[in-house]
Amino acid sequence: MSQAIRAPMAADGLADILERVLDKGVVIAGDVSIHLVGVELLTIKLRLLIASVDKAKEMGIDWWQSDPMLSSHASQHGSQHVSRLEQENRMLRERMAEIEARLAGLSALGEDRT
Numbered sequence: 001m002s003q004a005i006r007a008p009m010a011a012d013g014l015a016d017i018l019e020r021v022l023d024k025g026v027v028i029a030g031d032v033s034i035h036l037v038g039v040e041l042l043t044i045k046l047r048l049l050i051a052s053v054d055k056a057k058e059m060g061i062d063w064w065q066s067d068p069m070l071s072s073h074a075s076q077h078g079s080q081h082v083s084r085l086e087q088e089n090r091m092l093r094e095r096m097a098e099i100e101a102r103l104a105g106l107s108a109l110g111e112d113r114t
Contacts, residue, residue: 025051025059 028048034041049061056062064070 021050022052023055025049025055 026049028046028050030046032042032044032046034043049056051059051061
């Protein structure tokens with residue numbers, strides 16, 4: 001009989017713990033290194049964050065939104081982002097060409113005076 005009473009309490013306890021973990025977030029970090037005769041062969045750095053989506057966004061973590069494997073909006077967002085960057089890059093190259101032309105003109109003007 002005492003086991004029947006403990007099981008629901010344990011489930012409630014687990015639900016409370018899970019709710020707290022997702023609300024606050026938990027970070028688990030560890031490193032594994034394999035050495036042979038003093039030579040490091042392999043290092044694996046493990047980082048695990050367990051949190052709710054809201055908590056992760058609050059912490060500035062939202063990589064799943066731009067991953068095309070996880071979000072159907074990611075490919076659309078990614079192509080718009082690339083297009084905007086290409087346009088900005090083109091504009092900057094045009095401005096650089098204009099500045100270089102002006103510098104060349106000033107340089108030629110300075111050489112003519114000497």
